[in-house]
Amino acid sequence: MRMETSDETLVELALSGDGDAFGALLSRHYDLIFRLAFRFLGNRTEAEDLAQDICANLAAKLRGYRGEAQLTTWLYRVTVNAAKDRLRKRKTRRRVADGWVDLEIMSRQADAEAAAEHRWLQQALSTLPPDLNETVVLILGEELTHKQAAEVLDISEGTVSWRMSEVKKHLRTLAETEERYP
Numbered sequence: 001m002r003m004e005t006s007d008e009t010l011v012e013l014a015l016s017g018d019g020d021a022f023g024a025l026l027s028r029h030y031d032l033i034f035r036l037a038f039r040f041l042g043n044r045t046e047a048e049d050l051a052q053d054i055c056a057n058l059a060a061k062l063r064g065y066r067g068e069a070q071l072t073t074w075l076y077r078v079t080v081n082a083a084k085d086r087l088r089k090r091k092t093r094r095r096v097a098d099g100w101v102d103l104e105i106m107s108r109q110a111d112a113e114a115a116a117e118h119r120w121l122q123q124a125l126s127t128l129p130p131d132l133n134e135t136v137v138l139i140l141g142e143e144l145t146h147k148q149a150a151e152v153l154d155i156s157e158g159t160v161s162w163r164m165s166e167v168k169k170h171l172r173t174l175a176e177t178e179e180r181y182p
Helices: 008-017 017-039 045-061 072-090 096-109 114-126 130-141 146-153 157-180
Strands: none
Touching: 008 017, 008 072, 008 130, 017 045, 017 130, 045 072, 072 114, 072 130, 072 146, 114 157, 130 146, 130 157, 146 157
């Protein structure tokens, strides 16, 4: 299946039973699913398991795709919901920032100062409530627009903007507190 074929065409073909089209969709979007799962779960093995679970169930879930949003937005939503379910099931309070910051740290060789800044950011983000964390992952980690993140999270664009404002306030307050009490 050629990469020029649109997602919408591949979905139609896959829904009509074309295994090659379904394979092309999986091939095209697996990295997105895995990357987002990793950022939410913070663990490569768990992210791989979740990505495989999503892909295994994607044929059935694809029947629910109505084409009202881009396929990638729909896949973000499917992955976000699956990751949230996985986090609820294991009943831990691990924060989304753990995986995101770890991934950023692993992706480049940073000097000691940059590593210290990343640790500070990881610790600071881990103090955020889950709704702010998931917004940070989509906006900063996945570089979605506020509108796209709103679609994925099923909230208003204004709420996404408010959440990001709250994140900035929270980080600023932590930094100022640390400057006063080193």
